[in-house]
Amino acid sequence: MGAGTGGTDMKRLLNQLWIVIGAVVVAFIVSWFIYMPDAEQRGAWRAQTGGSIITLNMLQAKLYSENSHSCVEQLTFPAHLKLVEFAEGATVSVEDDTLILRVDGALDATPYTRIDALPAPCEVADAASPRDVFDAMWTAMDEHYAFFDLHGVDWDARRALAPEPTAELDDTEIFDLIGQALEGLDDGHVQLGTPIGFFSPSEAPTWFTQDPFFTRDGYLIRADLTRAAHDTVGTPLTPVELTGIEYALLPDGIGYISIRHMGFDTPFGARSEPAMAQAFIQVADALAEANSIIIDLRYNPGGSDSVSFGVASHFVDQPLNVFTKTTRDGNGQTAPFTATLQPFDATPLTQPVIVLTSKLTGSAAEILTMAFREMPQVTVMGEATSGGLSDILGFKLPNGWDLGLSHQTYRTMDGSLYEAVGIPPDVPFTIEAPPLMRGEDPLLRAALAAARD
Template sequence: MGGGVHGVFTRHRLPRWRRRTARRVGRADPGVRGSRDGALFGPVGPVRARHDRDRTDLDDALERRQHGTTTLRMGLLRARSVRRALPATDRDAHGIAHPGHEDHVMRVHGRARRVMTLIGAAAALPLVLSCELLFMPAPAHSPVAVFDEVWTFADTHYSFFELKGVDWAEVRTRYRPLVRQEMDDRELFDLLADMLYELEDGHVNLRSPFNLSRYWQWYLDYPQNFDPTLLERDYFRGAQEYAGPFVLLDFVDDSIGYARYASFAQMITPDDLDYLFTRFADRDGIIFDVRSNGGGSTSNAYAIAGRLVEERTVRGYQLFKNGPGHEDFSDPQTVSIAPPVGRPGWPKPLVVLTNRSSYSATNTFVALVKGLEQVTVVGDSTGGGGGIPAFTELSNGWLLRVSAHRFFAHDGLNIEKGIDPDQEVHMDETDAANGIDTIIEAALDLIRG
């Protein structure tokens, strides 16, 4: 589905959540096409519903629903009474226990609703890139009923009310009187999107057959600090190598390697990492560029980070929403990274480049590696996105997700709002006009010493 503002809302006043970004129509999307933040919604652009190359598993599922197909990935369960869950002691590839690895059945307005909570799976399983959703026939519901579903689901599952300073009950008081029984779907969607926008969370999304709502200011209010055209024309100049999901460049004169990883949705194999670190084994350091990487699977983040340590190392802790209260969370669970047996690691300097469009799984990766002895983070703060999502299908067929998890870095920082770099550097306009990436040059200087 192409089109910008004029192709989406031609008869309606733009809602608040879209007025803020409409002036930016035509600007390049900072996310890399095809990437998926949180493994559910990719960076589809602030004013378009979907680009074919930005398809997500949720897009496919929604399209199949619209064509009357109910077969979904990961063995969709049809029987209402059947629950399928991983063992309570399931451990990921890094030996981390994820006791909440299961689908939860919640009661919303007296009806059994299936709610998938991406508990530890996003940090553990490649399968997180496919989403299990249960689409069951549901009677048409009034705008008031749908509003209450959205507000209640967020109230019981969202994890950052206190951090964001949001009084969700007060939000309901302001928005619910605006609901009218005669509202059409677009008017209702706009109202719900405005309400969800109050959470200022890129992982909070409402998707209908005609649109996707999302909070975009986590990067739009900040400098871009990344120019792929400059990178291609003034640095790569045709000398780059493509190794799995990485784009590599050898700064031979400086004895420094460069690796660009555009999306954590691009799966990394052990062989990919073996090649990366052996390719630059005789170099003095590596620049690892994850600017404008909008996220994807955190299993990739753990795989890379594991190559930077010699033994299992605790890098933080996480809590999972486990009750209806705003502060109902599991006990803290440690997060650790570990080196794979018999695989090459990287003990030399590694400079990680970030900007505000480094989001979700990228944010998690930075949390895992920042503070390691050989790692320096250079650029701008990451965009945040620290909550693994819980999502559900509403009674009218729309899909809703909210952050339902908290991740704290090794220093105790809640990473939801982003992570500051060790060395803050912004691209200089004069440098850019002369074909110079200020942030890359700062990284080169850092490794040169």
């Protein structure tokens, strides 16, 4: 009797489980019909400034890297737009027959224009020769890179490095050849990612390259430098979960914030800017009574512009225009987009702030620096930043390698351009290797002294 009852209970449980699974499947199918691209969104769309094509149908979405030499499928994902929004923070909408792509992490949207059909080269995946790979790289840079003149590089002359059409090169030889073509572009956003290695022609500051201080990727050394800074603070730091932020309120009333990167482990379905702003409440509450605040961005390589805005939103009480940006469009530029910082709430941190920067302060950390420079209570101290401000336009090369390049021009609200040269500090401070290699931190000590004055 008991065994029979147990078998019946198990059968009932399995039936209930199958009902639940079936309901979930039906709900997902129904949601797919609700959130698949509508008739207005379906079709092929080309970015108005070039570089990419998006195709949308009822089941699938594809992103292609395109230039006048090649078209390569870059990404394929299900056309369940709500799932894409939750998982990747990307949304599409159609406004006046223009497809607007908004991606979490970027401050502005990318507009696409409808095209009649996907170009034929995008539908053919022939084996790529070394010449094909080089030509696709050279053309992508030629049509979209914005700063050849700033770096003094004659890109037309680099065309002569192209291998013969019938040349047979292995991956290492192609990698080295592309690296040779990119040399001289001191730009951390010019990147070549491959299964055999990563390359960027960016140059580290002199003080960072001295043995035994330097490793090519730099990340272990950045960690060592950060530890030296924390030792100099002399007070245990509290980390903020999911971020690169640590902070402390020193006994003398100085608040210290170390931001190692502008990344955020954004929860599923959340957006990075409001999520970062919410996470930063922990810091703002802890330092609300500080006499002054030091924000250390010296070894921060960047991350998301939206994360930077999430942090900066705690230091303003009204909307603040902080910079403009344009995108290369053929031989010209698009109309400027003005980035406006919105306050998190009506009770911002208003104490005097010292922001520390160095030549290792890059990308989204420079975006944060630009935002801080527009605030009257902020003083920037240290070295000029790395000078890599543009977002990265990514291309898939015909052999599957990834090329990144700078295609956008950021300017401060007074019109200054700091690409390639870096954002200058208000208070210059020369960073030298010997004291850093001894575990000392003269710049931070100078900042602490200034914060006490």
